[in-house]
Amino acid sequence: MKGGSKYQPLLDYLLRSDRPEVTLTFVEIEAIMAEKLPESARTHRGWWSNRSKGALQATSWMNAGFLVAALDLDSGKVTFRKPPTQYIVKRVGDTVIWHSDLIKALRQHMQLSQTEFAEKLGVRQQTVSDWETRVYDPRLSTSKHLTIVAEQAGFEYVEENGQTYSENS
Template sequence: MSSQDGTKQGGSKYQPLLDVLRQSDQLQITLTFAEIEALLGEGLPPSARSKRGWWSNRSQGALQATAWMSAGYLVEAIELDNEQVTFSKPPQVYRVQCLDDTLQWNSELIRALRLHMGLTQADMARELGVRQQTVSEWEKGVYAPTRASSKHLTLVAEKASFRYEVY
């Protein structure tokens, strides 16, 4: 039985997706939109097929993201043309190299921190006081953060309870 806002009694309409992901022991799962709709028993909204942002890993205001994030998964890749999404489980603890008392933030770690915080690149840029393009370039490995930016990333990571170990 559904309410007027589209939620099923007892939880979100995305509860079946949450249940399937929670029961999985796979580190990575790729599902088609059709498979997700079959789980939900109804169609995805049109924005799921046309807007990458619908699939973003944000911790507020998105019932769908709450479902996969509550199951311990993040959206790793979205292919709108092929109508499929890949969910993956991030490591529990990330390994970070340290050089001269400064953690060396690489593209994978920066992206992992951003996803851990449930932020878009633009949100992360605001948090760090840099441009969105800078965050994008860091995540692509085009540039590495400066020493000052690395120290700021470390402070943000600690505040967000991002788990890492230095090697």
């Protein structure tokens, strides 16, 4: 990220944090930045989305290794959280059972939006959203496809028996 970005102080603050989770008020973020947040940050949830393209503010927290985990627009608070470094998976036979957190982690590992991830998988963006929000889980056939995509992307996970798995390791 450019040193001249107004969100650089937030990036620096988060990089210095040794905590896995940081909750800040909008006022605290403004003090860190020495600049006011745009009005859209106070009124639109989308401003706080963890997107890797076209959003300098998201780039600041994502480059520091954090994601927005919780947002309360009414009280003006945001919680940044470092994602887990290991994901424990269950298998049925030889098929990994993909669930909402695992799917979202894979998508974020690949630095793709829901739309881009959906295109890669050959499904609709709404399907990815439904998986990530626990409306329903993918079918076993889709889970096999997700496993292949994860292997190609070098996404690592740990099986319940403690064995680490990645095609690229």
